[in-house]
Structures are given as C-alpha cells and as structure tokens.
Amino acid sequence: MKKNIYEIPDSLAAAGEERHFSVGMNIFHVDERITHCYLILSGMVKIYIDHENGRRSILDFSGKGDWLGELSLFRQEDYIKENKVIEDVVCLEFELDRLKEICQREAEVSYYFASYISNKLMVRSYRLSEYLNYSLEKRLASFILKHQQNGKYTIPHTDVSEYMNISYRHVLFIIKKFCDDGILKKDKGYRIMDYERLKEISDGFVS
Secondary structure, eight states: OOOOGGGSOHHHHTTOEEEEEOTTOOSSOTTSOOOEEEEEEEEEEEEEEEOTTSOEEEEEEEOTTOEESGGGGTSOOSSOOEEEEEEEEEEEEEEHHHHHHHHHHOHHHHHHHHHHHHHHHHHHHHHHHHHHHSOHHHHHHHHHHHHOBTTEEOOOHHHHHHHHTSOHHHHHHHHHHHHHTTSEEESSSEEESOHHHHHHHHHTOOO
C-alpha cells in the first residue's frame, strides 16, 4: 500500500521545494552524482536500464506518493538508472545532505524512510511472484489500478510489454477485451469505467 503523501512528517515536508518536470525530461542523469531526492505529487516517471545488447528493461513506474533517489540517503548509489518523465511531474525536491541531517536528528523521519523502503522492497518481491503465478489479465488489471491517476490510465502499451516481458500484441488483446467489456474506454489513453469489475479481476475473482 502506498503511503499517502500528506502523511510525511511535518519537518520533512517543510524541507522540500516544489519543482516541475515536463514530459520527456530526465529527473536524474546517469553521469551525475545524486544530490537531491524527489517526492512525486503528481505525474509519472519511467525507470529503466538500457543494456549493452540493445535491449531495455523497465524496472518501475513511479507516480504520486513515490520517492526518487531516497536510497542515496543511506548509501551512495553506484549506478544511476535511466529515467524519463512520461506524464508531467509536480514534485517536492529535497537536498540530499539536508535530508541526511534530518534523518540523523529525528527518529520519526528515519523511521518514515525505513518503512517506505521496506514497503517498496516487499511490493517488488510480491510483483515477481505474481508474474510467475497469475494470468496476464489479472496482472494487467492490478497494474492499471496501481498506475491510474484520477481515473485515467495512459502508460503506452510498448512500455507495459517491456515491463511485463510479454508481447505488445498480448497487451493490446487484453486492453481491447477490457474495452469490449465496458471496463475501460479509450480517451487520450483510457478512462476507467468500471472500477469494481477491474478490482474483481485484479483480486482474482473472475467469472
């Protein structure tokens, strides 16, 4: 379960400054040292790795309530992952050194980040298990519910196919089925029309 962005400690929220990143921009650059962390208030960022063999692995999609760069609070990251804004981002920017000082001084803030990182690891572990044991229909329903924003889902099918390591045609087939069943409606992306049905599929209760 994602932590609500308004549940962050007051002293932490006060240390951030609002920043905006447009579609296509990078928040971090692979050849630079991380000096800031970011808490996403709205929008979406794609996190990925381009391999030497020319293939790409999409690791995650970060949206509202997610942090970027928070691992550098506790250890220097040896490799900065590729990232690209795919929906305009509004976020809070924090100086890394200042955040480290706050963590050392305030147990509440340290516990907040420890809880956030632990939850992030558990979610990723569950996702790997889910991909091995559940149908694409269930996985895609869960993915849409997780990454929709205000009822709109806009992540490109090519990115989803890379993220789930399945074919583009397979993703397109399931999305079309959701549209035919009245669950989604195409609207500059997709509008969720039937949350309950989508949640039933996500939970595995498919009739």
